[in-house]
Amino acid sequence: MPTDRTVAVLGTGIIGAAVARNLARAGFDVRVWNRTRSKAEPLTEDGAVVADTPADAVRGAGFVLTALNDGPRVLEAVRAAAPGLAEGTVWAQLSTVGVDAVAPLADFAAEHGLVFIDAPVQGTRQPAEQGQLVVMASGPESVRDAVAPVFDVIGRKTVWVADDGAGAASSRLKLALMSWAFVLTHGAAEALAIARGLGVDPQDFLEVVTGGPTDNPYLQAKGAAILADDYTTSFAVTNAEKDSRLIVEAAEQAGVKADLAVAGLERFRRAAAAGHGDKDMAASYLASFE
Numbered sequence: 001m002p003t004d005r006t007v008a009v010l011g012t013g014i015i016g017a018a019v020a021r022n023l024a025r026a027g028f029d030v031r032v033w034n035r036t037r038s039k040a041e042p043l044t045e046d047g048a049v050v051a052d053t054p055a056d057a058v059r060g061a062g063f064v065l066t067a068l069n070d071g072p073r074v075l076e077a078v079r080a081a082a083p084g085l086a087e088g089t090v091w092a093q094l095s096t097v098g099v100d101a102v103a104p105l106a107d108f109a110a111e112h113g114l115v116f117i118d119a120p121v122q123g124t125r126q127p128a129e130q131g132q133l134v135v136m137a138s139g140p141e142s143v144r145d146a147v148a149p150v151f152d153v154i155g156r157k158t159v160w161v162a163d164d165g166a167g168a169a170s171s172r173l174k175l176a177l178m179s180w181a182f183v184l185t186h187g188a189a190e191a192l193a194i195a196r197g198l199g200v201d202p203q204d205f206l207e208v209v210t211g212g213p214t215d216n217p218y219l220q221a222k223g224a225a226i227l228a229d230d231y232t233t234s235f236a237v238t239n240a241e242k243d244s245r246l247i248v249e250a251a252e253q254a255g256v257k258a259d260l261a262v263a264g265l266e267r268f269r270r271a272a273a274a275g276h277g278d279k280d281m282a283a284s285y286l287a288s289f290e
Contacts, residue, residue, distance in 0.1 A: 005029055007150060008061040010054055010077045012040040014233070015094065015121065016067030018128035019154045024048045026153045033057040033077075054081035063150055064091045064114075070242060071101020078108060087113030090143055092150075094121050094135075096178065098246035099253070102168035115143050120174040121155065124234035132156040136177075138163045138170040175247045181218075182244060182264045186284050188222045189267075193288030202227055222282045231279035240281040241268040 005028055009020040012034040020043050024030040030048040033056070034040040040050045051057035058064050058081045066074045074095055078085075091114045093105055102118055109116035117139035127133050133155040137147075144160065151158045163169040192202040206223050209215050225231065244265035251258035264284075271277070271287040279286075 004062040004146060004149075006031070006061045007063045007065060008033070008051075008058040008081075009048075010034075010057060010064065010066045010081065011068040011073075011095075012043060013067065013069070014125050014235075015123075015128050015133075016065075017043060018125070018131075019065060019067060019094070019133075020048050021046045021129075022131045022153050023150065028150070028153070031057040031061065054078070055084035057081065057084070058089070059084035060086075062089065063147065064089055065094055065150075066091070067094045069239070070095065071097035071105065074101070075104055075108060078105070082112060085112055085114060088115065090115045090117065090147055092117040092119040092137070092139075092147065094119055096120050096174055096243050096246065097171060098175065099168045099172055099250045102171050115140060117143070117147065118168060118170040119151075120170055122174070122177055123155075126234065127156075128154075134159065136161055136170040136173050138168075172250070175243075175250050178243050179247050179258070179261050182240065182247075182268075182281075183260050184216075184218050185222060185240075185281050186260075186264050186267055188219050189226060189282060189285035190288060192223060192226055193285055197288070225280065225282045226285045231276070231283050233278065233280045235281050236277065237268055237271050237279055237281050237283050238277040240284075241265065241272055241277075244268055 007023050007028050007030050009016055009032045012032050020030050020032045024047040031051050032040045032043055032048050033051045033054050054077050068074045074093055091109055106116050117137050119135050119137040121133040121135050123133040131154055135151045135155040135158040137158055138161045161169045161173055195202040195205045247261045248265055267284050267287045271283050276283040276286055
């Protein structure tokens, strides 16, 4: 029988590993699965159990959380988990999958009697590790109280997004939020690149901005990383490129001219093509130079 103190986490990348670790430390019975088992093994130090298959991970779990790269991989994982899933299990998908990928996930949940919550999260490595993600959730009101203890561990707040009947409300909101994060990233990267290209010290740019109306913590964090040539990954260029593509596609379908998103996608593609795909998305800075 499923239990509400047992949580399965499928996918232990930057977000999934942090989510699983925080839940285990909070006293939940956590089972994890990852395609590459070795990436999940360190979680045993925090009390999580590493399963050989998705079905083994979800068996007996009251909650299933998926934190994989994209919609097809999420669907592949839950299909593999099907033999272990029980009717009534709450499944929250935490990934940025875009708009079109949500319907197949919801259909799978309905076919197997699962309660589906579209719950992409806002935040990268540090917020995830600190349990400070923001969860954007769309799903039945009947399960909100039940899933609250899980979301309260992994995030600093949960925003329940009203669905207008078109589906994927949370994922649509997530794309808008990611577009803003990417504009900030590219803005910081390009401004510092222009300063350097014009022969002035990029540090002077940050000094002038600091404390003024255009200053913000994100600029300071990304600016410091760029000036230190430190691209330790909080959110990889390859993931940013994927999300940017989802934003551009969704905007086109909605009839929105997303000029900045289109230009930003090109910068991430250029950075990835230059061999920076595994670096933090601040490597947009490197796309400014040959």
